[in-house]
Amino acid sequence: MEITSFEQFDLNRQLLNAIADLGYTEPTPIQQKTIPLSLDNHDVLGIAQTGTGKTAAYLLPLLMKIKYAQGDAPRALILAPTRELVMQINQAISELGKYTDLRHLALYGGLGPKTQIETLRQGVDILVTTPGRFIDLYRLGEIVTKEIRTMVLDEADKMMDMGFMPQIRSILEVIPTKRQNLLFSATFGGRVERLSEEFLEAPIRIEVTPQASTAEMVSQVIYSVPNFRTKINLLDHLINKDTFQRVIIFARTKGTAENIYKFLARKVVEPDKIRVIHANKGQNTRINAMDAFKEGNVQVLVATDVAARGIDVAEVSHVINFDVPLIYEDYVHRIGRTGRANRTGEAITFVTMAEEYHVLKIEKIIRMTVPRQPLPAEVKVTETPFDEQQAMLRELDEQRRKEDPTFLGAFHEKKEKNSPAGKGRQKGxxxxxxxxxxxxxxxxxxxxxxxxxxxxxxxxxxxxxxxx
Known part of the structure; x- marks a missing residue:
């Protein structure tokens, strides 16, 4: 039977009213397939790209089964890789469970545990947490696990990328073995497959989109650029366009993110219209920046991949990859920040000659060739500094060695005085x-x-x- 309405699910009126308040009318494909299976207590392995509605796909049946507040110990555990995603899931529980009395709590690092412990002691039905903070509070004796009957792993591929497997195994050892398990991931590589074999019991696999596919509502384009400074010039040119209404700029490192932020705040965007978030930013700073961006008070958010999976904003017009991600699946998650909720979006990637290698790997994963456009004539192309050029040549050699271990290398370290630029500077x-x-x-x-x-x-x- 084709499901075209949430009314067709076995959900109570409290949940249906909350769904209506949110403006949801027709379930997404992942919701159509997951909700009935989860309500029947099957273990589920969901392969779904970001922005497909998978959070509601596992939350709605979870809220339906727990129904009301009971006891002090948590009955459901949701693990997520980043504090931003933990907060996003917790917010979704607040919205979908607004007409219930269910108690839920977000646990994450970056701030002291005192307030979290106090809330735990008052009684919690659903825990949403990063693996590290769960282990910390469990070892302190503050988390009672004996009542947990449902466990969800969200963004399992990111969990593997961030090295959480030891913590996950530790958690599996201290929670009841008799439980329902749900695992969701945008990709299904070898590590996620091994985790699913340990974690799930006779799961039903749901794959609503091909693995690591990019959202259909997102148009993608690549600009080939020679160096960092030309990337900045291109960013300056693009960000001034009227169509760039709400933009996320992804950088590979904290230093690059800070440099982009300082440049834009000084020359392009009004200082109160831009924020930057990365691992060195305090938790309150990151929360405030995210909230301001979601509310539309901030036009540009500069971020490292710490935020790639923790931003659920429906009206992001553009995602700009200032750097190509080295974890190739992160490309899918980055550009999935736009084109959400049936809105169109655009993903733009800046690529140097040293990053072309990574682009080819990404295109293989997403099974498509990203179209390229020439640099706009107005963008100033600068000469590549000597040090940056040398670094790119070294990286090209490393890439060759990965493909051919017998390759000895074509790069030779040169002194700056022997370079064309260096010779020009020698006077007298x-x-x-x-x-x-x-x-x-x-x-x-x-x-x-x-x-x-x-x-x-x-x-x-x-x-x-x-x-x-």
Whole structure:
């Protein structure tokens, strides 16, 4: 039977009213397939890209089964890889469970556990947590696990990328074995497959979109750029367009994110219209930046991949990959921040010659070739600095070695003075490299007096000196 309405699910009126308040009318494909299976207590393995509605797909049946507040110990556990995603899931529980009395709590690091412990002691029905904070509070004796009957792993592929497997195994050892399990992931690589074998019991696999596919509502484009400074010039050109109404710019490192933020805040965007978030930012700063962006008070959010899976904003017009991600599945999650809720969006990626290697790997994963556009004529193309050029050449050699272990390398370290730019900067007589001093002993014809005087090495005479 085709499901075209949430009314067709076995959900109570409290949940249906909350769904109506949110403006949801027709279930997404992942919701159509997951909700009935979860309500029947099947273990589920869901392969679904970001933005497909998978959070509601597991929350609605979970809220239906728990129904009302009961006891003090949690009865459901949801694990997520980042604090941003934990907060997003917890917010979704608030919205979908607004007409219930269910108690839920978000646990994550970055702030002291005192308030979280106090809330735990008052009684909680659903825990949403990062693996690390769960383990910390469990070891303190603050989390009672004996009543947990449902466990959800969200963004399992990101869990693997971030090295959470040991913590997950520790959690599996301390929660009841008799429980329902649901695992969701955008990709299904070898590590996620091994986790699913440990975690799930006779699961029903649901794959609503091909693995690692990009959202259909997102148009993608690549600009080839020679260097960092030209990336900045291109960003300057694009961000001033009227169509760039709400933009997320992803950078690979915290330093790059800060540099982008400072440049845009100084020259392009009003300072109160831009925020930056990364791992070095305090928790309150990150929360406030996310909230301001969601509310539309901030036009540009600069972020590292810490935020790639923790932003659920329906009206993001553009995602800009200032750097190509080195974890290739993160490309899917980055660009999935736009084109949500049946809205169109655009994903733009800046690519240097050293990043072309990673683009080819990403295109293989997403099974498509991302179209390219020439740089706009208005964008100034700058000369690549010597150090940046050398770094890219080294990286190209490393890429060749990955593909061909016998490759010895074409890159040779050059001194800056020997580069074209370095030669142009040398003016006037060069400085002496050392002070000559006369030899202190007579030199034989084999050692050579000129050699001794040039090197200043008065002890190495005879045949060894002659071979030099």
């Amino acid at each position: 007589p060069s400085k002496p490299t050392g002070t000559k001093r006369p030899a202190t002993r007579a030199t034989s014809p084999r050692s050579g007096s000129s050699t001794a005087s040039k090197t200043g090495n008065t002890k190495r005479s005879g045949p060894r000196g002659g071979r030099r």
